[in-house]
Amino acid sequence: MKKNLKHSLKMLTGAMTMALVMTPTMALAEMKEEHTYVDYLALGDSLAAGVLYDNSLGKGYPDFLADEFKEDGFHVDFNKSFAVPGYTSKQVLADIQDPAKGLQKEIMDADTITLDAGANDLLQLIEQKDGRISIDPVKVQAALQEVGVNIATSLGIIHQLNPDVPVYVMGYYNAFPYLPQETQAQLKPALDGLNQAIQAASVQGGGVFVPVEEAMADNFQVKLPNPQNVHPSEAGYEAMADEFWKVMEPVTDTVGKSTVRLYGQDRYETAAEISEESWEAAETVIIARGNEYPDALVGTPLAYQLEAPILLTNGAKLSKETVEEIDRLGAKNAVILGGEGAVSEKIEAELDDLGLSVDRIGGDDRFETAAFVSNELGNSETAVVAYGYDFPDALAVAPYAAQHGYPILLTDTDSIPEATGFALQDVENTYVIGGAGVISEELSFKNGERLAGDTRYDTAAAIYNEFQGPTSHAVVATGQDFADALTGSVFAAINEVPLLLVNKDDLPQQTKGLVMENGLKHFMVLGGEGAVESGVAEKLVE
Incomplete structure (x- = not known):
């Protein structure tokens, strides 16, 4: 009865580990060595870049995901140089479309891609003053439609360049948890609409939607410690990464x-x-x-x-x-x-x-x-x-x-x-x-x-x-x-x-x-x- 190569590549790691634990002086003939690599590309805005609640740069959710890969035994080639604070979904798409940017080659080489885009499309339409907000529903609806088109188009180009690469697309959290409840009620439809647009675009473009809203709402004072800043603490980014990993971990044996x-x-x-x-x-x-x-x-x-x-x-x-x-x-x-x-x-x-x-x-x-x-x-x-x-x-x-x-x-x-x-x-x-x-x-x-x-x-x-x-x-x-x-x-x-x-x-x-x-x-x-x-x-x- 024949075995197959995929089985051998997957099983040799366990065989080697057990053999080394049980018989450190084993013969060379019994040694099987494995090294597993993942090329991880993080695309998006300030959340992918790792902007913190005090506007300094730290570990964003992609950094924590790279750490997870390492803990799982991968050698990681990690690139978040195309994650740019302030980027809208249109700007992310523009970088993906432009061969001169060098991003297309990175996409072709990648084994795993994460993407967050769309929050800045919405945030630029929200005006805050004295704990109150002003938001135009017509403009919001138009922006959400554009977000959906931009993300679906981005995913389409990514899969033209690299048909097999998994792309995990993040939903967004409530960035204003400290505002009064009546103000929260004004914001909720916009946030729900944004996540619905991103999720629909993810399905259309062959990506995997990763919701983070509930994880960030739990103990938000720790995860979003600055009421005047929409960016998380590193604890918040780690919580986001955990939501990604719940989706990614079952398939890591086929990644890299x-x-x-x-x-x-x-x-x-x-x-x-x-x-x-x-x-x-x-x-x-x-x-x-x-x-x-x-x-x-x-x-x-x-x-x-x-x-x-x-x-x-x-x-x-x-x-x-x-x-x-x-x-x-x-x-x-x-x-x-x-x-x-x-x-x-x-x-x-x-x-x-x-x-x-x-x-x-x-x-x-x-x-x-x-x-x-x-x-x-x-x-x-x-x-x-x-x-x-x-x-x-x-x-x-x-x-x-x-x-x-x-x-x-x-x-x-x-x-x-x-x-x-x-x-x-x-x-x-x-x-x-x-x-x-x-x-x-x-x-x-x-x-x-x-x-x-x-x-x-x-x-x-x-x-x-x-x-x-x-x-x-x-x-x-x-x-x-x-x-x-x-x-x-x-x-x-x-x-x-x-x-x-x-x-x-x-x-x-x-x-x-x-x-x-x-x-x-x-x-x-x-x-x-x-x-x-x-x-x-x-x-x-x-």
């Missing part, structure tokens, strides 16, 4: 960006860890050589079809972790990729001793092994052809080939090996992976479509753009070695997410571009620091 690192002491343990996170049980396991890539490269579509994890061997013996994972899975069958020169008869005997029914798919060379694997997959009108003497292109396309049932066949640069040519006889369409430097343009493939770039990372980007559907999740592995990407490719396939390739110590610009352009937020990084350094993982969520 996250990285999970899954690794062992070596590639064999990492493969077992990936298997454990991917499958509760499996009838079949694929056994591939972990220190040589040729036979293993083409195994992902077969593993996907058989719903089998790929476990690794050094070619001479099974590691303890591999044996333990086979036992945990309750596997009954094993498929060895490669001939006896790749995976020895001794390993076959070990698998047999474990009670597994063993099958071997292996040819005289990598090209023949790929052709035999293709035959096991059954008929497909489309095939993938990749360079047989390096691994990045084949691994980048492997999850997509698996999902579509396409075999991965291998070729030389200037000639098509006989076994590959034979396997392609009944194929009607071909994806050729890689540029002319690895697969010559002189080679002819039936209805061939080339996916290529100047580097392995450009080629991976071209593959992504051809095959990948909408997702916020990705699997990440080094593009400088094959083992972690190989064992992770099946997991990427079953979750329909991309396998992104990075350098050990650098995030290639092409990969970063894919992350930013496609809104990828949650990453399972495969391998330890020796495979992908922590700085690279951090750049994925910047």
Whole structure:
């Protein structure tokens, strides 16, 4: 039974925390690291800016919300620089509409947005003198209509720029609680009308309305300590934030960006860890050589079809972790990729001793092994052809080939090996992976479509753009070695997410571009620091 990536990203934090509490000296293979990030943007007027009852600047409700995120374990990128004291709803909308302000990029990057606007539209119509107020109902009605239009329009633009971002829109409180009751009665219809307009606009624009009136009315002397000033104390702002958090907390597990690192002491343990996170049980396991890539490269579509994890061997013996994972899975069958020169008869005997029914798919060379694997997959009108003497292109396309049932066949640069040519006889369409430097343009493939770039990372980007559907999740592995990407490719396939390739110590610009352009937020990084350094993982969520 397969698990899914979203489940793994959510559950690994708890697993890590409990493990660290119970066994501080645990082995590296049992460690799962998670870092979760939220990009929080606060828009609005003086309440978002944090203007206090004495007109000084302090902690507004967005500051308290940022603290709540931190207490919930998030790394917070918090921006309230677009919250401007005195702003009306029209001015907030103008900033959102103006590309030159820089706000549109902040909106596109945000994971959570809060918005308050409209109070100043109303306040500028209220005149106070000697405890009395003067208010024109006709002007108020016109202002409230404009508030509704401005907020709905603002939300519409925000969701055009960032369709998935939640926007929490605040209602307003009675800013004049010290005035006599008869005066309060004059103000109440205007305040109710303002909140109704904001709530209706929130629903229309896809936002979430957050009422704060009752929370601020309770013990208002503490929350609004200055009868001559409409702004709250920090206690008042904290009360507002609490009302936001009641709405926001249930969905914080889907907010923000996250990285999970899954690794062992070596590639064999990492493969077992990936298997454990991917499958509760499996009838079949694929056994591939972990220190040589040729036979293993083409195994992902077969593993996907058989719903089998790929476990690794050094070619001479099974590691303890591999044996333990086979036992945990309750596997009954094993498929060895490669001939006896790749995976020895001794390993076959070990698998047999474990009670597994063993099958071997292996040819005289990598090209023949790929052709035999293709035959096991059954008929497909489309095939993938990749360079047989390096691994990045084949691994980048492997999850997509698996999902579509396409075999991965291998070729030389200037000639098509006989076994590959034979396997392609009944194929009607071909994806050729890689540029002319690895697969010559002189080679002819039936209805061939080339996916290529100047580097392995450009080629991976071209593959992504051809095959990948909408997702916020990705699997990440080094593009400088094959083992972690190989064992992770099946997991990427079953979750329909991309396998992104990075350098050990650098995030290639092409990969970063894919992350930013496609809104990828949650990453399972495969391998330890020796495979992908922590700085690279951090750049994925910047």
